[in-house]
Amino acid sequence: MAVQHLFNSSGEWIAFKKDRFLFSPNGTWIGWFPWDATHAVDTTGNYLGDIVSNRLLKSRMAPWRGYPGYPGYPGYPGYPGYPGYAGYFSMPFGFEDVDMDKVKR
Numbered sequence: 001m002a003v004q005h006l007f008n009s010s011g012e013w014i015a016f017k018k019d020r021f022l023f024s025p026n027g028t029w030i031g032w033f034p035w036d037a038t039h040a041v042d043t044t045g046n047y048l049g050d051i052v053s054n055r056l057l058k059s060r061m062a063p064w065r066g067y068p069g070y071p072g073y074p075g076y077p078g079y080p081g082y083p084g085y086a087g088y089f090s091m092p093f094g095f096e097d098v099d100m101d102k103v104k105r
Contacts (some may be wrong), residue, residue, distance in 0.1 A: 005083035006056040009090075009095045013083055014054050016101075021074040022048070022056075030103050041068055042104060049098040054086060057095040095101035 004017040015030065016023055022031035022040050031042045040048040040056070045068050049058045091097075 003077075003080040004051075005054065007054060007057060007081065007083075007086040007089070008049065008100075009057070009088065010097075011086040011088055013086070014098065016077075016080045017051070018077045018080070019074070019105075020071070021077070023077050024100075024103070025080075027077055027079070029074055032068075032071050032074075034066060034071070039065070044104070045069070048103070050095075052092060052095065053089065055089055056098050057092070058098045060094050060096060071090075 005013055006015045006017060008014050013025055015025065017033070020033045021029060022033070029043060031040045031048045033040055038051040040050065042048045047058075047062050048092050049056045050062070
């Protein structure tokens, strides 16, 4: 499956999605998509964010969907390539940038 590069609202590359897994730019597994292709949880099953266009944003009103279980370690995804800068993005109502400093890496 193709790699999907994800950015914050400032256009900075913060993560990439490969299959149903989410990785930091250096290839560290930081989350996955247990229910659909847009709603991400971290490696412990806590809500992380949603994909909105090509951005990873955190909803302030995300519903609790229960514990998603554990998918198993996905292994090293390989180098995804550098996507460059994506430009600024107008933040949708009810969303904020994911605080990547708080994401377990």
